[in-house]
Amino acid sequence: MHDLAFFRANLDAIGERISTRGMTLDRTQFRELDSKRRAAVTEAETLRARRNAESQQISKLKKQGLDTTGQQANVRGIGDHIAALEEQVKALEDEFRTLMAGIPNLPHESVPVGHSSEDNAEVRRRGTPPAFSFEPKAHWDLGPELGILDFERAAKVTGARFAVYWGLGARLERALINFMLDVHTREHGYTEVLPPFLINSASLFGTGQLPKFAADVFKCENFDFWLAPTAEVPVTNLYRDETLDADKLPINLCAYTPCFRSEAGSYGKDVRGIIRQHQFQKVELVKFTRAGQSYDELEKLTADAEDILNRLGLPFRTVILCTGDLGFSSAKTYDVEVWLPGQNAFREISSCSNFEAFQARRAGIRAKSGQGKAEYAHTLNGSGLAVGRTWVAIVENYQQSDGSVIIPEALRTYVDAERITPRGEMR
RNA sequence: GGAGAGGUGGCUGAGUGGUCGAAAGCAGCGGUUUGCUAAACCGUCGUAGGGGCAUUAAACCUCUACCGGGGGUUCGAAUCCCCCCCUCUCCGCCA
Incomplete structure (x- = not known):
């Protein structure tokens, strides 16, 4: 498994080195999957932040003895939304992890290039x-x-x-x-x-x-x-x-x-x-x-x-x-x-x-x-x-x-x- | 296989639905004091991921997740429910 930050920053060099092993690294696929995954994570996390904040509000209102039925229904809606998003995130992360886990190590510079x-x-x-x-x-x-x-x-x-x-x-x-x-x-x-x-x-x-x-x-x-x-x-x-x-x-x-x-x-x-x-x-x-x-x-x-x-x-x-x-x-x-x-x-x-x-x-x-x-x-x-x-x-x-x-x-x-x-x- | 008790930060250990990422202590780190050592006092002290970020990285700010693992209930779960794994004790069985 490669270091993700390093991998992202040096994608082209890494791709070339890996090709000497007779394996092709699909850089476009990597970039697309990585950004799709990150976008989904960001969206889900933003929603979670909103739910947490509103849940806190409910807690405060309840302590004042106020009715929170409306807010609760609202947050439940956010929760459903989060659940749907999380499925996407999980699928993308699984796909991403599988991709990363299947990429071989980089040959050391002292290793001769060859096919077999x-x-x-x-x-x-x-x-x-x-x-x-x-x-x-x-x-x-x-x-x-x-x-x-x-x-x-x-x-x-x-x-x-x-x-x-x-x-x-x-x-x-x-x-x-x-x-x-x-x-x-x-x-x-x-x-x-x-x-x-x-x-x-x-x-x-x-x-x-x-x-x-x-x-x-x-x-x-x-x-x-x-x-x-x-x-x-x-x-x-x-x-x-x-x-x-x-x-x-x-x-x-x-x-x-x-x-x-x-x-x-x-x-x-x-x-x-x-x-x-x-x-x-x-x-x-x-x-x-x-x-x-x-x-x-x-x-x-x-x-x-x-x-x-x-x-x-x-x-x-x-x-x-x-x-x-x-x-x-x-x-x-x-x-x-x-x-x-x-x-x-x-x-x-x-x-x-x-x-x-x-x-x-x-x-x-x-x-x-x-x-x-x-x-x-x-x-x-x-x-x-x-x-x-x-x-x-x-x-x-x-x-x-x-x-x-x-x-x-x-x-x-x-x-x-x-x-x-x-x-x-x-x- | 049967019965019971547990699994919380580097360690010990509190927490049984709402600012709990989590009290307290120890260890660590920074500092004050100090002839040296020690002690005392003050501060600090988890990991991972996302966003701010723009040329990389660091720093910083912010958000999210993580209290054995996975599901569920709920507006909200370390805390309630279900399944699984691991550790310990007793019984049974075996080498």
Whole structure:
């Protein structure tokens, strides 16, 4: 959500910047709706002022014991008029709010202009993809062969796009969660939180999933509860409608949660394996900062995510998303992409974004220093990392010619094994 | 799930139909006093939106809305009625 006064004053510049995202801002529509809305508000308020004044008169007359039947009928007439006007105002404000709520954030000036993911720019690359003396397998073959990944039974229990992890497969997932949380809390300065996995509509509005992207989120019947699509939602909304002490920022939080996404519109995409599931596990990093420090913190956040891959010895590259590929709420995003031998490609494993005040304005997250005026905080988040995709990266990058998988050094104490062998534990 | 008690400004807490945006206290801010600290005293102190406004912004004036949320009654609602949400206590049930 944009600041209204700023938006009005800089409409043309904003419209042009937004067009780099491949979206057209109808400035004429905005101006017309805004002035129509304001005219209606002014009219309704003028009438209300009149009603209040005349009501006071009635009060005075009554105290003098005078008859006020005529005045009362008159004010009742004003009241009816107000009621009719209020309906107009409400309709216009709803329309206006929907319009404003659907306008994406402005890309930061450092974001390259482009149309699609092809225009994203690589900013760095670490590690070397492993050389295999055999044809490396994809995890959707390796997993079942190792007896650690089971799609058939998941489909029976729930449906497509779900998986069951067995034995060391399940333990590898859990080990990754613990490893990531330990590194972030002990070495990167984050505080661990464990939030609710169901969130309400107000929270989804705060981070920008609602109203535009309701179709991507699972909704509970008969409750205003939704399954969290990412820990970004519950964790960012922890401070909704609060004013933070600016001198104590940044606040760095990390959280493990399962994430649930309907994946509407992704039919036929990544149908094999666990790259794109309705449920996946993620460790998320969230920062609340002052306005002036958010871009430095974005660099740190991204480095914190990359550090996990470094420690696991997984090759990756980091790209900066171009204007056309940027998410709705984000001003600047780095995607960290891990190398997957089974697909012979880099695949997104973390997405680190600075939302500036865009979410804070929606969610009412302010920061105030001493006697200073409260300002909107800046919010950031990034995966640190997507656990399922890290699982895939380990299985595919560390596969051996005999079909086994070596556990990376950093993870051994967590998995309590050095290797996953094809015998398997699935029954 | 059942019974009861609550939800008012940064906090505590009064207010049960008519200048109530809301008493009082605390905290905050400005000032007087003061060797320093403290105290005392005086003043000030919510948020959002509209209009005045014209080239932006600030300041100022003014109006409107906001006493958990949404409806209703009334000339007029923090106050009365209905629905919902949240918190606390007890019972039941469960992990």
